[in-house]
Amino acid sequence: VAENLVDDLLSVLQERLAMSFFPVLQPAIGVGSAFEGWNRRVRNAVYCLLVPLKPPQGHTFLLELGTADHMLEKTYRIRVELKCTCMREELLENTLCFRHHPQEELRRNLAASLLGTLCTGSYLDVLKTAQWFKEQVRSAWRETPHLRRSIMKVLPSSRSCKLQLTNDSGRRLSIEMVFGVQQGKSDIFLSSHTTEDTFIPSTMWAESYAVAEVKFFRHIATQAPHDTFHLKCLQLCANMLVGTGISTYIMKTVAMHLLNTIPLANWSRTDRLMRVEDILRYLHSCLEDKRLNHFFCGNENMPEDFILPPDFQTAEPINLLQYLVEDPAAYAMAMREFDELQN
Template identity: 30%
Template sequence: MPAGIFRVCLVVITAIVNHPLLFPKENVTVLENTQEVIQKMKEREENLRLEQLKLEQEIAMQETLTEPSVKAAETEEQNNHNPLSWNFWTALSMVVFLLIEFWRQDYKEGTWQNYANEEDEISVLGKALKGVVLPDNATLANFYEKCLQIVTSDIARNRELVEGFADDLLEALRSVCNRDADMEVEESIGVGSMYENWRAHKPLACDFIVPFTPPEPYCFQLESWCSEETVSPNKQGYGMIKILQADENSTGCICDKTKLGEDLLCLLHSKMNQARQNQHMEDLLCYKDTRYLDSDQVMTWFQLALTKAWNKISHKYEFNLTFNLLDAPGALKIKFRSGKTITFNLTPVVQYADSDVYFISHFPCNSLAEGSSSSIHWLLTFAVYEKRYIQFICKTLPANSCHLSCLQILSFLHGKQCSLTGASSLTNYHLKTVMLHLLQTLPCADWASTQLQARLQDMLRFLEKSLQEKRLYHFFVGNRHLPEELGIPIEFQKAEPLNLFRRFVLQRDTYRKTMDTFHEMLKNTAALINEYAMHVPNGRVTSLHKEPL
């Protein structure tokens, strides 16, 4: 018994001493080579086994010297009980290991990422930025004015044209749809970079979400991942939409309580409504053998409806309208006779309760790199709240603040790097999330236009730290420090934080390619800016790790 207790204590002490969470200063390096990790684990296991054998030999020798008269009896008893005892203490050791690991995972994943208190760690983790230089504030301002501000000036003109045409197209869609059987389409809502005024790339594409609802007597039953007790990690951030038939008896119509004559007809429950009730919408838009809305079926329905709508109004316009992408519901391209093209996206969504959170069928390109493996799982989008938060925070920032300029420059640099080295799993949505976190943690005065270089440094440091940790939390999910004026549903604020970089933990090749692209972008930053800015008034550059004055 004392030997078993000693073994357990030895194992627990070894685990605690070598645990990276409890002693981070002694274990700051994460081994990226899997074979090396396995080899070290085997060596540690062999050392522990040798120590165990030595302890057993010493105990056996002591027992032989102190009690020689009962050696035979003890040997027989040891042969009978040692296997059971060893199995018991081994099992107990494994339980202790598991408890420590569960506690570590809960502590790591269940805590909101407090970026405001981690500034000291940024300089430690940002080793890849050493030796990288950024142009100074005057050069960055000149680059922004000559390259990106021109793009921004085109936004209002394109937006006005596309908004008018989109409204006309959706109105035609409503007129060609069967109001008794088809989905009911509501007014479109502009979201994304074009409506947040930080679009940095051409073509300038407007993104619209189009809420739709089922016709009577159907209704949607919404199931988000945070409303379920258990959900797999790859389904976090998703939800499902179930189609149900509403209970007609709940209307309280008098025809349910009074016997009408043969010549009398209830206008609410007419033969047309009865025929509509007999139509099975779940057979048209639901996944096979289920009552859950299928995003692929919805995409097909929406594309057919848009085609019918365009055929009805095409004679009014002097341009052609085509689908820009076939695997997106409403990725459309306007092509004028002069050859000029304008692209925009109409994406069907379902409203979550009475909030501005929506279930979205498909994301526009370069929004989120990872999609759901199942067509019945719809990703929740907070695009309306993102636009609203940026508008809200702008009221407290200095005039001509640099937050959108930083995001535009970073998005421009990343886009140019991807055109050189290939697509990256790092998207503009991740870059915007970085900006939102910094807007919440840094003082408003720090976003003055004179602090452009310093804030761009902060965004790069923050992004590299998040990539190295493979951890970037969604700004709205699990964030309990948001202004009440936004009206974020409480269930999402109280939900567990949602890691947007979780896929990098599981997909090592994708992670390595993303890191390589990011490091190449850092190396080419100064060259790209100087190349696109024709005239540089001040050629000075400062180290990325130099503290701003």
């Protein structure tokens, strides 16, 4: 339901923005636990979808790696540059080359364009992009009859677009749309959403593996026997973390490592308790060692159908538990919480 609704909404926006110089909205990609199949909050699920952005005509996106070495996730700035479209101008009427036409001739176009509206300096701004998108959503919703079947409320969010929809029967649906720019043709995106608690400038976009992760779970689904219980195992383990400081992302990463090493035939209903024990044992070992390698970065044991940036698999692995190395109190708390899980 969430995917269909977002598809309908994006179709309206794509048609409205077709002749503009704003980002070109691509079909949304469902990401996160709700689309991976192990969401632990079925009734109150938040359906997260990534909306890829492509540069409009006459523009190009250049990705510049940030310098925040203290952060676990890489950040990038997206520089927006004008490119020559003189050849296109000769073929199409009412088309101006942003690079070679006099500035005053383009002023009206630029005032309502990507550089003039959504950038800070020459860099795509997350906050401005999110605000612009929310305004587009509100306008499209009001003017599209079939979307107005539900009452739509835009919830506060600075780096995404969160919607709460209520139908005639009072049932609510929560959707969050984040924005992404694809790294080349890979499964890795730069995302408006960040998992870091620290402040990130509005022109910084975080490297996201969410699309690759949902692709991994779909890959497993195609390879696994029909009675495989890997999702139930992960869901059970994630539920055990409620009330602790250990994130479900840590648990998911542990499960992904094990799914990539333990034969899928050994994740059946009869094996499920052993696999849960394996997950918890692996997690305990990682907590003790204060180290859990990121699943994609530096992992050379990846299925062939994944498209990753060059040198991604041979890069130095990212330690998702680095914070335990740097914070003895957090380490003591994590070990104490894990002990409580087993009691």
